[in-house]
Amino acid sequence: MAEFLGLGLTHYPLLSVADDRMADLLRWTLADPGIPDQHKDPAAWPELMRREWAADGGTAAAAGHRKHLREDLTACRAALDEFSPDVVLVWGDDQYENFREEVVPPFCVLAYGETEVCPFEVMNERGAPNVWGLPDDMTFTLHGDEPGARRLANELLEDGFDVAYSYQKREAGHFPHAIANTQLFLDYDNAGREFPYKILPITVNCYGQHAIARRGGLARFADIEDERLDPIGPSPRRCFQLGGAVARAFAGTDLRVALVASSSWSHAFLNDKDWHLRPDTPADQVLYDAFVAGDWDTWTATTGKQVVDAGQHEMLNWFCLAGAMHELNLPLTWSDFVVTDVFNSNKCFAIFDGKATS
Numbered sequence: 001m002a003e004f005l006g007l008g009l010t011h012y013p014l015l016s017v018a019d020d021r022m023a024d025l026l027r028w029t030l031a032d033p034g035i036p037d038q039h040k041d042p043a044a045w046p047e048l049m050r051r052e053w054a055a056d057g058g059t060a061a062a063a064g065h066r067k068h069l070r071e072d073l074t075a076c077r078a079a080l081d082e083f084s085p086d087v088v089l090v091w092g093d094d095q096y097e098n099f100r101e102e103v104v105p106p107f108c109v110l111a112y113g114e115t116e117v118c119p120f121e122v123m124n125e126r127g128a129p130n131v132w133g134l135p136d137d138m139t140f141t142l143h144g145d146e147p148g149a150r151r152l153a154n155e156l157l158e159d160g161f162d163v164a165y166s167y168q169k170r171e172a173g174h175f176p177h178a179i180a181n182t183q184l185f186l187d188y189d190n191a192g193r194e195f196p197y198k199i200l201p202i203t204v205n206c207y208g209q210h211a212i213a214r215r216g217g218l219a220r221f222a223d224i225e226d227e228r229l230d231p232i233g234p235s236p237r238r239c240f241q242l243g244g245a246v247a248r249a250f251a252g253t254d255l256r257v258a259l260v261a262s263s264s265w266s267h268a269f270l271n272d273k274d275w276h277l278r279p280d281t282p283a284d285q286v287l288y289d290a291f292v293a294g295d296w297d298t299w300t301a302t303t304g305k306q307v308v309d310a311g312q313h314e315m316l317n318w319f320c321l322a323g324a325m326h327e328l329n330l331p332l333t334w335s336d337f338v339v340t341d342v343f344n345s346n347k348c349f350a351i352f353d354g355k356a357t358s
């Protein structure tokens, strides 16, 4: 029988740039002329936000945020090494990278082999050099699992789950940073270049109605007013069901399978009601409390509209993980919820016991 480990972590792109640039998304938001001035005034901000921003635009707080995230990533990597997986399956969003106007699949199994990936593409476009001091065009090899991905897609289809599959990245497309940064951050010391495990990605259309409309998420309020929304993404409940189906697809194998959700939780730049200034921490706290309690009823009762209103689009990756953990009855053995106002998104890290057998 297969053995499983569950992990949840962040793919926060700004962790890959220097401390003095880590609050760049907030700086970009503060330059939006569509946001009333009174909301941009730090005097009106919550205490945490003022403390993090301080007098240095968040640079000192960034060092603390990086330290915290690195400690949690180290915990996840240690669990992964102890488990020694045959394959690391990652649920991650495609943020207007590989999938654009040509096609946006709700779920897509990436059946890629060895793939050269530049993990700095996202931040290169924003003019922020990487914190490792490496060339902007540095690449690492992402070890795909092409036969495993084919088998998984087949199993899911046989189980009545109509996933898409892809054998080749779009020629001009970026490799999804949700997947690339999983390798980059789980091997932070080596900037992802010595990650030894095979990665089997499943992309999730987390951005849904904003997938094309906001081209990866960042938008000015003037553009939002008359934006043409795309069809919605898969519902949280459907993502939960996919997780269960993926767990079942592996259960009869003799593989050691790590199942990983890759994303932060609420994102400031998607949280329209708070003027894109900070994440929706109360909404995240509700789901985190339920997560820790194993209260999956609360998770599956969550609607897509609630997720979008809270800027939690990317949490659909976590709904997939939750569904798998529910299916396998794996207990949560460790988690950490990292709250921030200035660094765009709250981050969650989680480990589900790898010693339990299906």
Ligand SMILES: [Fe+2]
Binding pocket: 011, 093, 095, 178, 263, 314
């Ligand atoms: Fe993302």
